[in-house]
Amino acid sequence: MAETLLKVEDLAVEFDTRDGVAKVIDNLNIKLDAGETLGIVGESGCGKSMTALSIMGLVPIPPGRIAGGRILLDGEDLLEASEARMRQVRGNEISMIFQEPMTSLNPVYSIGNQIAETARLHEGLSRADAHQRALEMLVAVGIPAAEQRINEFPHQMSGGMRQRVMIAMALACQPRVLIADEPTTALDVTVQAQIFDLLNDLKDRTGTAIIMITHDMGAIAEMAQRVVVMYAGRIVEQADVDQILTDPRHPYTQGLIRCVPHLTQNPTVERPPLLEIPGVVPPLTHLGTGCPFAPRCQYADAQCRAEMPPSKPIDDDHAVACWLTERETAA
Amino acid sequence: MSAPDNDVLLDVQHLKVHFQLPRKNIFAKASKVHAVDDVSFQVRRGTTLGIVGESGSGKTTTALAVMRLTPVTDGSMHLGDTDLVALEGEALRKTRSRMQIIFQDPYSSLNPRVRAGAIVREPMDLMNIGAPGDREGLVGELFKKVGLRPEQQALFPHQFSGGQRQRIGVARALATQPELVVCDEPVSALDVAIQAQILNLLRSLQAEFGLTYLFISHDLGVVQYMCDEIAVMYLGQIVEQADRISLFTEPLHPYTWALLSAVPSADPAVRDRADRVRLVGDPPSPIDPPPGCRFAGRCPFAEARCVAETPSLRTIRSGHAVACHLVSDDGVPPQRRR
Amino acid sequence: MSDAKNTTPSNGSPGDVDEIFVEHPFRQFVVMYMRNYAAVAGLFVFVLIVGAALFAPLILDLDPFEMVDAPLLRPGEGGHLLGTDNLGRDLFVAIIYGARVTMAVGGAAAGITLVIGLTIGAMAGYYRGWVDEVLMRITEFFQVLPPLLLAMVLVALFSPTLETVAIAIGVVSWTGVARLARAEFLRLREQEFVKAARSIGARDRRIIWLVIMPNALPPLIVNAALTVGIAILFEAALSFLGLSDPNVMSWGKLIGDNRDYLLDAPWTITFPGVAIFLTVLSMSLIGDGLTDAFNPKLRER
Numbered sequence: 017m018a019e020t021l022l023k024v025e026d027l028a029v030e031f032d033t034r035d036g037v038a039k040v041i042d043n044l045n046i047k048l049d050a051g052e053t054l055g056i057v058g059e060s061g062c063g064k065s066m067t068a069l070s071i072m073g074l075v076p077i078p079p080g081r082i083a084g085g086r087i088l089l090d091g092e093d094l095l096e097a098s099e100a101r102m103r104q105v106r107g108n109e110i111s112m113i114f115q116e117p118m119t120s121l122n123p124v125y126s127i128g129n130q131i132a133e134t135a136r137l138h139e140g141l142s143r144a145d146a147h148q149r150a151l152e153m154l155v156a157v158g159i160p161a162a163e164q165r166i167n168e169f170p171h172q173m174s175g176g177m178r179q180r181v182m183i184a185m186a187l188a189c190q191p192r193v194l195i196a197d198e199p200t201t202a203l204d205v206t207v208q209a210q211i212f213d214l215l216n217d218l219k220d221r222t223g224t225a226i227i228m229i230t231h232d233m234g235a236i237a238e239m240a241q242r243v244v245v246m247y248a249g250r251i252v253e254q255a256d257v258d259q260i261l262t263d264p265r266h267p268y269t270q271g272l273i274r275c276v277p278h279l280t281q282n283p284t285v286e287r288p289p290l291l292e293i294p295g296v297v298p299p300l301t302h303l304g305t306g307c308p309f310a311p312r313c314q315y316a317d318a319q320c321r322a323e324m325p326p327s328k329p330i331d332d333d334h335a336v337a338c339w340l341t342e343r344e345t346a347a
Numbered sequence: 348m349s350a351p352d353n354d355v356l357l358d359v360q361h362l363k364v365h366f367q368l369p370r371k372n373i374f375a376k377a378s379k380v381h382a383v384d385d386v387s388f389q390v391r392r393g394t395t396l397g398i399v400g401e402s403g404s405g406k407t408t409t410a411l412a413v414m415r416l417t418p419v420t421d422g423s424m425h426l427g428d429t430d431l432v433a434l435e436g437e438a439l440r441k442t443r444s445r446m447q448i449i450f451q452d453p454y455s456s457l458n459p460r461v462r463a464g465a466i467v468r469e470p471m472d473l474m475n476i477g478a479p480g481d482r483e484g485l486v487g488e489l490f491k492k493v494g495l496r497p498e499q500q501a502l503f504p505h506q507f508s509g510g511q512r513q514r515i516g517v518a519r520a521l522a523t524q525p526e527l528v529v530c531d532e533p534v535s536a537l538d539v540a541i542q543a544q545i546l547n548l549l550r551s552l553q554a555e556f557g558l559t560y561l562f563i564s565h566d567l568g569v570v571q572y573m574c575d576e577i578a579v580m581y582l583g584q585i586v587e588q589a590d591r592i593s594l595f596t597e598p599l600h601p602y603t604w605a606l607l608s609a610v611p612s613a614d615p616a617v618r619d620r621a622d623r624v625r626l627v628g629d630p631p632s633p634i635d636p637p638p639g640c641r642f643a644g645r646c647p648f649a650e651a652r653c654v655a656e657t658p659s660l661r662t663i664r665s666g667h668a669v670a671c672h673l674v675s676d677d678g679v680p681p682q683r684r685r
Numbered sequence: 686m687s688d689a690k691n692t693t694p695s696n697g698s699p700g701d702v703d704e705i706f707v708e709h710p711f712r713q714f715v716v717m718y719m720r721n722y723a724a725v726a727g728l729f730v731f732v733l734i735v736g737a738a739l740f741a742p743l744i745l746d747l748d749p750f751e752m753v754d755a756p757l758l759r760p761g762e763g764g765h766l767l768g769t770d771n772l773g774r775d776l777f778v779a780i781i782y783g784a785r786v787t788m789a790v791g792g793a794a795a796g797i798t799l800v801i802g803l804t805i806g807a808m809a810g811y812y813r814g815w816v817d818e819v820l821m822r823i824t825e826f827f828q829v830l831p832p833l834l835l836a837m838v839l840v841a842l843f844s845p846t847l848e849t850v851a852i853a854i855g856v857v858s859w860t861g862v863a864r865l866a867r868a869e870f871l872r873l874r875e876q877e878f879v880k881a882a883r884s885i886g887a888r889d890r891r892i893i894w895l896v897i898m899p900n901a902l903p904p905l906i907v908n909a910a911l912t913v914g915i916a917i918l919f920e921a922a923l924s925f926l927g928l929s930d931p932n933v934m935s936w937g938k939l940i941g942d943n944r945d946y947l948l949d950a951p952w953t954i955t956f957p958g959v960a961i962f963l964t965v966l967s968m969s970l971i972g973d974g975l976t977d978a979f980n981p982k983l984r985e986r
Contacts, residue, residue, distance in 0.1 A: 059538040059539060060538055177629070204630065205401065205565065205567070205610055206609045206630075207629055208609065208611070209611070210626070212611070213625060231538070231539050234611030234612050234613050235611045236613075237613045237614075261613050272539065275542065275543035276543070277546065277571060277573075278568050278614065279568040279595075281595065281596065282595075283591060283592055283596070287572060289547045289550070290543035290572070292543045292544050292547060293540040293543070296508045296510065414884055416884060440886040441886070448880070448884050450877040450880070450881060452877055455876045455877045455878060456876075457878055457881075458878040459900065460900060469882075469885060469887075473887060474885065474886055519881065519885070522885075523885065
């Protein structure tokens with residue numbers, strides 16, 4: 017078993033809204049081992065991006081508030097850390113890449129300049145050394161003719177190239193954790209495949225652990241070793257990626273996998289209707305005491321609507337928060 | 348292409364849509380975007396033709412051209428017996444009731460200042476569908492058909508969720524009782540769990556009203572589920588066209604093959620396939636494209652001929668056409684010859 | 686961030702049965718405006734000034750040009766609330782009457798600004814191409830002219846009546862509105878609901894006025910409120926320079942008439958100045974409140 021690098025314990029994040037307090041994250045527990053890729057899946061509004069922002073210490077306060085829990089990076093509680101310490105952590109030890117490579121780069125500086133700036137800021141490199149580092153990073157992320165392109169500006173590059181630059185920036189200080197928040201949603205599928213290969217390759221070479229946030233089960237399957245499925249700010253299921261795909265236990269996970277028409281090599285003439293998850297994610301301000309998925313769940317009964325199911329391990333490294341599996345295992 | 352028969356609702360031949368770019372300075376040569384370059388296809392009544400491709404492939408421009416929402420540079424388009432390219436002014440306006448479009452973004456496609464019921468009613472008023480007194484009832488019917496409650500007519504778009512907004516968009520498209528519905532990425536802006544609701548809805552409406560769909564998407568899984576026939580576009584041209592089963596079981600064009608293998612798959616058997624291929628580089632820009640096969644620059648099998656000569660779309664076997672020099676006449680693609 | 690935004694309740698999925706809650710957008714608009722206290726204060730001041738301008742003359746029935754007492758009396762002296770000016774006219778009465786003129790000229794000038802600017806901006810943004818080129822070159826031509834100088838020339842050429850002043854101000858200040866309207870039209874015409882309108886057979890005129898315009902109006906209305914303030918300042922500047930109707934009392938004229946007594950009787954200039962300041966400030970606060978009220982993002986909070 018590899019050593020645990022990052023551990024989130026009982027994290028709770030609340031937001032003040034006009035309609036009351038929204039529990040955007042509740043009772044969240046995850047751990048990330050060195051060198052692994054952890055996938056976080058769910059619909060928008062499930063709290064997956066907020067989890068990333070919490071780890072980065074970037075939850076907007078107010079209206080947000082950390083209502084409890086700990087985020088341990090090598091035993092150090094980041095929630096207790098000073099802002100100065102967090103600035104060191106961000107970029108140096110934990111970096112993040114975002115969905116939109118068009119807007120995450122500053123249009124008025126050359127890309128080399130932006131990567132070098134990160135290195136200078138965190139490691140106090142000289143100008144020449146920082147430039148050299150930027151060049152190395154551009155080569156590492158597979159940008160052709162890096163010597164020339166280092167002086168280009170973001171608008172001169174394609175979306176895929178910009179995302180590579182973002183990755184180069186994020187990895188410039190050799191962080192131990194890289195958070196990728198829907199890194200390929202804005203990209204074409206052939207370019208997405210290249211970015212996945214790049215991330216996997218970089219992970220193998222540098223040992224950087226990756227938290228991959230996405231709504232695409234296919235992307236999770238390609239990238240992650242372990243998966244956390246989130247719904248309405250809570251973890252409903254977590255397991256090895258193969259277990260999740262072959263034996264999903266939570267009705268929401270099952271729905272998430274089966275409601276998408278997956279590409280198959282052997283299409284049949286018959287096309288049965290897709291499984292639908294009816295309704296929408298409930299407002300986080302009015303969740304009630306029961307399972308948040310109960311209103312959309314075809315198996316829900318009185319207990320589901322009344323009580324929040326606890327997360328119970330059903331196997332090595334496979335935990336589910338559902339009364340249904342709870343009762344099945346007991347029987 | 349075969350002679351037009353009665354079964355064909357939409358017949359597009361040699362469609363070209365070029366955009367002139369403003370000159371960078373007065374001495375520069377004016378550049379042209381070849382958004383759609385000599386595209387031909389037919390859609391049979393009651394079926395769905397899918398157009399799939401990456402950004403810059405011209406799939407959305409093709410859809411807008413069919414809807415006459417973007418200027419057509421050259422080519423012919425027929426909806427039944429009506430020549431769509433020749434129509435102008437009032438005649439074009441009238442014909443619009445026969446073809447409707449569902450847009451990608453359910454947020455920007457509904458006027459935020461108009462109530463849902465009025466959005467669905469507006470096309471009826473403009474196109475004189477039904478007696479004015481009956482229209483309110485018709486709108487209510489449509490709301491039920493697309494899975495909304497008639498009482499929700501009084502709400503404004505921002506009071507609906509994304510999936511519900513797309514249902515309003517579907518109801519608006521059906522309000523004129525069209526023959527052809529162009530679906531431009533109708534689910535790609537929706538949450539994964541909501542996509543299935545809209546896809547199922549579109550299929551059941553097709554079965555109920557005998558609708559013909561031109562379905563634009565970048566998502567191969569969605570296309571595979573929705574479409575009877577599929578055209579793969581790359582940089583303004585159709586590179587391969589086939590029925591649903593043969594396109595996915597026997598992709599001929601190297602680009603189709605690369606596209607299929609780039610889709611992340613939840614199926615371990617697919618993921619570990621040995622013949623998966625990775626393309627290098629990005630799709631090139633459609634501004635002043637080079638001669639020859641447009642895919643040649645990224646194609647792992649490209650030869651001298653590919654750069655020199657533009658391959659034409661030729662039929663390999665019934666219903667399966669490909670534009671590639673390297674696919675042999677008996678249908679062996681280069682990726683299978685290694 | 687997107688996670689937090691998307692948690693706003695969506696009313697009614699197809700399955701559930703919740704009550705339909707229809708709030709008219711105007712009600713929401715009022716609620717949002719009322720939440721901005723500064724804007725409410727601005728509106729209060731504005732209503733006060735407009736009220737005074739409209740009704741006080743009917744009640745007071747005085748002539749602001751009448752010399753009622755000795756010149757340059759201090760505020761309160763001789764029963765004159767704000768004192769008298771260099772010709773012995775009651776300053777309070779003059780300011781009340783001046784409000785009518787200032788408001789009328791400011792409002793009319795802003796109206797002219799809006800009409801010219803909207804029309805030109807809408808045409809340029811909607812039709813683009815050569816229409817846009819021609820209209821924007823015209824706009825730029827007006828932009829590079831020094832506005833005050835141009836207005837002075839216009840007023841000097843024609844007779845210095847209130848209408849001329851209002852038109853002159855309108856003619857020199859529409860360029861901003863035109864550019865703003867053009868930008869809004871350029872942005873909105875690419876929105877899918879505009880394409881949707883065309884695909885259901887709406888004609889150009891309908892698309893411009895009934896589809897795009899209502900969506901383009903909010904920033905333009907805010908701009909119009911600010912334009913009223915600017916027009917008031919403009920009118921004051923012209924009157925100060927003596928380029929307004931000499932038979933009509935206005936705040937700028939009061940300041941212009943009394944400028945030689947600035948050091949001896951500062952109140953003669955201060956009070957009309959304060960009146961101008963308060964009016965322009967109230968317009969600017971109202972503009973601010975309208976921005977908030979029109980912003981749907983703030984509304985959902």
